[in-house]
Amino acid sequence: MREILDIQKQLLPDLVDTMKKRYTILHHIMVSGLVGRRTLALSVGATERVLRAEVDFLKEQGLIEVEASGMRISVSGRELLERLEPLVKDLFGLTELEERIRSHFGLKQVIIVPGDSDVSPHTKKELGRAGASVLRKLVGEDETIAVTGGSTMAEVAYHLTPATPMKGCWFVPARGGLGESVELQANTIASTMAKKAGGRYRLLHVPDHLGEDAYQSLMQDSHIAEIIAFIRGARIVVHGIGEAMVMARRRKVDPETTESLRRDGALAEAFGYYFDRDGNILHKMPTIGLRIEDIHCMDHVIGIAGGKSKGESIASVLKHGHEDVLVTDEAAAWEVVNRLLS
Amino acid sequence: MREILDIQKQLLPDLVDTMKKRYTILHHIMVSGLVGRRTLALSVGATERVLRAEVDFLKEQGLIEVEASGMRISVSGRELLERLEPLVKDLFGLTELEERIRSHFGLKQVIIVPGDSDVSPHTKKELGRAGASVLRKLVGEDETIAVTGGSTMAEVAYHLTPATPMKGCWFVPARGGLGESVELQANTIASTMAKKAGGRYRLLHVPDHLGEDAYQSLMQDSHIAEIIAFIRGARIVVHGIGEAMVMARRRKVDPETTESLRRDGALAEAFGYYFDRDGNILHKMPTIGLRIEDIHCMDHVIGIAGGKSKGESIASVLKHGHEDVLVTDEAAAWEVVNRLLS
């Protein structure tokens, strides 16, 4: 059922909205018993005229009966509502979830795709598609977009398609070497995105596990300094979110630091920073690029991550409080919400 | 899957059309590889401007990539098409079927609901809903609508809803007593329809199994003659279709006639007439009302019947050649088509 809805949404994006609207109206009519147009318009929050069009439609479909004294639901209408119930539960469930997370963390937008990325690879693809879609909508002309690495970001890159406003955009890695494998590195992702979207890219080549002195001398290099300044000029950053300990292991963080992270209760990782349960920064990976203060004053900070296992991590990063858009999946979203309650 | 589509069609009737249109375009783009707007418009049969809007939409959705040299399908687009395949098979299967039957018998319209009325009561309901819907669309103001009896017609009556143009309509039985049980008699159906639709009705009370002399004296009665003339003035007739032998048994036709019907290969029954395989009339029930010649010159002859078992009967009646609209279900439709091939 979800599957078919996902497909339809691609061919008819406002299908869900229209169905919701008409369901709401029909449902209102049912619970009201006998109700008038103006009263109804008020209670569903529509102008009289548009509601009238909807009512005409429902009448045409034989879902309601309208007499001079008002309108009531018909037999077919009642039947339809019953059959619609499971569908609507899905339809509304996710949007309700989206709104709950959105308002609690004060985000601009939350997008939840159905499923669990941990279990189904297809959900991860959907996540990528949703991420690509939101980026396409948010991006302006000649903008710089900073991206991070990770498998989810790779999926986003894969699903990006050329859009006119993206032609002049620059894709850059948010931060330098973070110890990822090549195909999941921010550099790779940035260049893939640029190719897919028809934009341009600049890379930041930094060796992993940089020592303090090497770090300093690197910053002296005018070439590097220039590209870093360029990156810091980005107004949009798109990043994945990872589980702290998983990321530490994958990136071969040294044992002492790992132990310290564990001791301090590190939960999440995003663009090279490690966060605890309350969204505090515990540790910063020793590399260059966007600093946390750069991210704080961005126009659009877009976090993309899914899977039940990442729920807690996502919540931690949201708690840090500087995200604008979250793209996640249903399983992770429920985890986030559950943590709100406890 | 069918279920969900049925539901959606009620809330969004042109969902299927839109999906088909967009699928067709996308599919065309895929097989064409790289194709231009005008070429495409020609091959899918749309004007350039509307196709342009569709193309803009597909681009917006990231399903196609458009360059200066033409447009091609994107990765997401190809993926979507794959996932869409089973859905489209359903979507198109029925309409293809409809068109095949329509053109072969020269009908104005064929409507096929998914399922098999023999097996699923729900399909029978859908049949009733579809029948009610087509009647609602076809009916004009102050019209007379002749109806027959039967369980399918009862279902149609049940799903009728008040529509403005129907307010002034008269519902009348097509023919007098045909030996049905009370709740399935044409009289009952006519009055139910009138009540449901907000129209008026006139009844024709004729005893079953009328003798020849009684028949004659009945016709003399000015009251009866007047209502019969009224019935014959109908421009719309909605009727069920039955299997000849089943109907004969149910209506307790006398053994000699039954045997004669069997001998002559009676297959179908409709409004009191029995038809053979080639649509010839074999027998006429001895009662009064619409004659076959009245039906031949009607504006809209609407036949409604479903279930695999009725497929042959439906084909026979269609062969008779004076139907305008057929409402049936998928199982019966396939039977009809299979008989065309053999």
Added chain:
DNA sequence: AGCACTGGGACAAAAAACGTCCAACAAAGC
């Protein structure tokens, strides 16, 4: 009888869709 509703007709204004051009550009054939 009066009141607070109702649906539906009417009509102008605003918005969206559409048909029809054209300019700038890309690719293929010659």
Added chain:
DNA sequence: GCTTTGTTGGACGTTTTTTGTCCCAGTGCT
């Protein structure tokens, strides 16, 4: 290299649809 044929995307007037806003004739309840 040039022509021809195809491409996209912009522009613009026309038509159609949607929307906002009245008003009128009813209906049901008190």
